Amino acid sequence: MTNEAEHAGRKIDHSQTVTEPKNAGFDTVFPPGTILACSGCGEGLYKVLTRATTADLVMDDGTILQPLNITIPPHDAWKSLACVKCGGRVYKTGKLHTLQTGWT
Secondary structure: OOHHHHHHHHOOOOOOOOOOOOOOOOOOEEOOOOEEEOOOOOOEEEEEOOOEEHHHHHOOOOOOEEEOOOOOOOOOOOOOOEOOOOOOEOEEOOEEEEOOOEEO
8 A cells, every 4th residue: 555545545534523412411401499509609409390302391381390489580592601790601511400419
């Protein structure tokens, strides 16, 4: 095998990207009573009212997630799930941070 042919066989196509499956982690089910909490400061933010998947909670329009106190605004599907106290993340790469189990 020549050097040129050998080099062509090892050439990597960088135009292709590796992507995570669209539903990775979105099928995780959270029972009623689960508390979504800030991963930074640990502040409890929302209580899950009914059995729901990660996708249901991320896209909730205020019917599944109940704020734990009046300083926390109702969740809107167009807003990110973040702590109002410190700005810490509650949702990351298909996982939600809960008070009970951490990143799930």
